[in-house]
Amino acid sequence: MTHQAQAVSREEEQEAPVVYTTEREGLFGPPPGLARLNERQPLARMRYADGHLGWLVTGYPEARAVLADERFSSRAELRHPPLSAMREEGGPRPAPPGVFAMMDEPAHRRYRRLVSAEFSVRRMRLLASWIGQVTEERLAAMEAGGPPVDLHTAFSVPIPLRVICEMLGVPLGERGRFLRDIEQWSTFRDGGNVGERREAFAQLAASMGRLVALKRAEPGDDILSGLVHARDPVTDEEASGLAFMLLVAGFDSIAAQLTMSVAVLLTERPDLHAALRADPGLTDAAVEELLRFLSVTQHGPLRTALQDVEIGGQVIRKGENVMISLSAANRDPRRFADPHRLDLGRANAMSHLAFGYGSHQCLAQQLARTELRIALAALLRRFPALRPAVPPGELSVRPNRPFHRLQELPVAW
Numbered sequence: 098m099t100h101q102a103q104a105v106s107r108e109e110e111q112e113a114p115v116v117y118t119t120e121r122e123g124l125f126g127p128p129p130g131l132a133r134l135n136e137r138q139p140l141a142r143m144r145y146a147d148g149h150l151g152w153l154v155t156g157y158p159e160a161r162a163v164l165a166d167e168r169f170s171s172r173a174e175l176r177h178p179p180l181s182a183m184r185e186e187g188g189p190r191p192a193p194p195g196v197f198a199m200m201d202e203p204a205h206r207r208y209r210r211l212v213s214a215e216f217s218v219r220r221m222r223l224l225a226s227w228i229g230q231v232t233e234e235r236l237a238a239m240e241a242g243g244p245p246v247d248l249h250t251a252f253s254v255p256i257p258l259r260v261i262c263e264m265l266g267v268p269l270g271e272r273g274r275f276l277r278d279i280e281q282w283s284t285f286r287d288g289g290n291v292g293e294r295r296e297a298f299a300q301l302a303a304s305m306g307r308l309v310a311l312k313r314a315e316p317g318d319d320i321l322s323g324l325v326h327a328r329d330p331v332t333d334e335e336a337s338g339l340a341f342m343l344l345v346a347g348f349d350s351i352a353a354q355l356t357m358s359v360a361v362l363l364t365e366r367p368d369l370h371a372a373l374r375a376d377p378g379l380t381d382a383a384v385e386e387l388l389r390f391l392s393v394t395q396h397g398p399l400r401t402a403l404q405d406v407e408i409g410g411q412v413i414r415k416g417e418n419v420m421i422s423l424s425a426a427n428r429d430p431r432r433f434a435d436p437h438r439l440d441l442g443r444a445n446a447m448s449h450l451a452f453g454y455g456s457h458q459c460l461a462q463q464l465a466r467t468e469l470r471i472a473l474a475a476l477l478r479r480f481p482a483l484r485p486a487v488p489p490g491e492l493s494v495r496p497n498r499p500f501h502r503l504q505e506l507p508v509a510w
């Protein structure tokens with residue numbers, strides 16, 4: 098029996114708290130045991146990797162309540178690690194300057210405002226045709242190489258990587274190195290790779306420093322140049338932190354969501370694959386429902402109670418950590434009827450929490466939506482006979498990643 102399954106009992110006092118893992122139920126479900134925890138114990142006790150006894154939220158209303166409540170802090174230095182590979186020597190430290198995802202107001206708002214216009218709906222409308230071109234170039238390269246290919250490395254990664262690198266102004270020659278360092282830094286192998294992660298972080302920090310120096314000396318038409326040459330410019334450290342955060346969050350997430358979206362259509366729902374090919378007008382609805390259904394973000398959002406707070410009849414004490422499982426909350430039957438079914442006609446799919454909720458809701462959700470809609474529609478249009486190149490039983494999950502995905506998705510057409 099898994100730890101999660103043990104926590105399902107109503108005899109709460111006698112039960113072992115949940116211990117979180119990044120395993121998933123099947124290829125596409127939430128971590129084992131969590132999907133049904135939301136029905137019985139939407140706010141459960143959870144044992145963090147350093148022994149801290151905090152909480153795990155798997156219920157939809159409870160997740161929204163925590164994420165909307167500023168009595169819960171996002172500050173890095175208050176966090177306990179949900180996984181042992183996330184432990185840091187000497188304990189957690191404050192977020193580096195600029196890394197506003199792990200800050201509270203007013204610092205969070207100040208930094209977020211510096212970049213929010215670059216990710217607005219208006220800005221995305223201007224970028225859409227360029228993103229379309231980037232996508233077509235990738236598809237042409239895939240076609241020229243011929244099948245089979247791993248869709249993740251040939252399609253899902255290169256599109257968002259190129260988009261965020263060009264938005265930030267990362268030179269072409271640096272991109273491969275970023276990809277490797279980010280992959281290493283954001284892999285969490287239990288008991289294993291704290292040292293490797295620290296080394297990768299140092300490399301990334303040095304690369305960011307060089308990038309900011311380049312933008313100071315030779316400004317271009319990109320976000321980083323804008324930040325360092327603004328009328329009220331940010332410091333080099335702040336610019337490095339902002340760039341680091343945007344790069345780390347900016348392609349792995351979309352790449353995972355894209356690969357998993359195609360995988361579920363090809364392996365489990367050929368009916369929906371056919372429906373989307375026949376009517377590309379369904380793509381927007383499909384992208385929202387796939388965001389809900391797949392919820393690729395692992396182990397987070399994370400919050401810490403700044404005072405005692407009552408949520409769903411339970412008191413979360415000051416200092417206690419709360420981790421929200423978006424994949425479980427997005428399958429809460431109190432919010433989504435028949436939640437384990439992928440349903441393109443779901444009227445309230447848009448109310449999913451895949452991008453979080455409240456003041457820290459994903460800065461780049463419109464960029465993510467734009468890339469996902471364009472890439473999915475173009476892929477199905479170019480390769481109407483797209484199919485897995487291996488039996489679905491051979492597909493496996495890549496463990497220990499911040500965004501849930503397969504090791505690879507070999508396809509043919």
Ligand code: HEM
Binds near residue numbers: 199394457461464
């Ligand atoms: C499918 C793709 C994506 C998913 C599922 C996703 C998910 C999320 C979630 C759940 C949060 C909330 C974290 C919290 O409350 O603590 C978040 C925040 C954030 N995301 Fe995304 N994200 C995606 C794409 C992106 C991209 C492409 C970028 C950057 C280019 C990005 C940048 C950010 C930033 C900067 C924040 C912090 C916002 C804040 O604290 O105010 N995300 N994202």
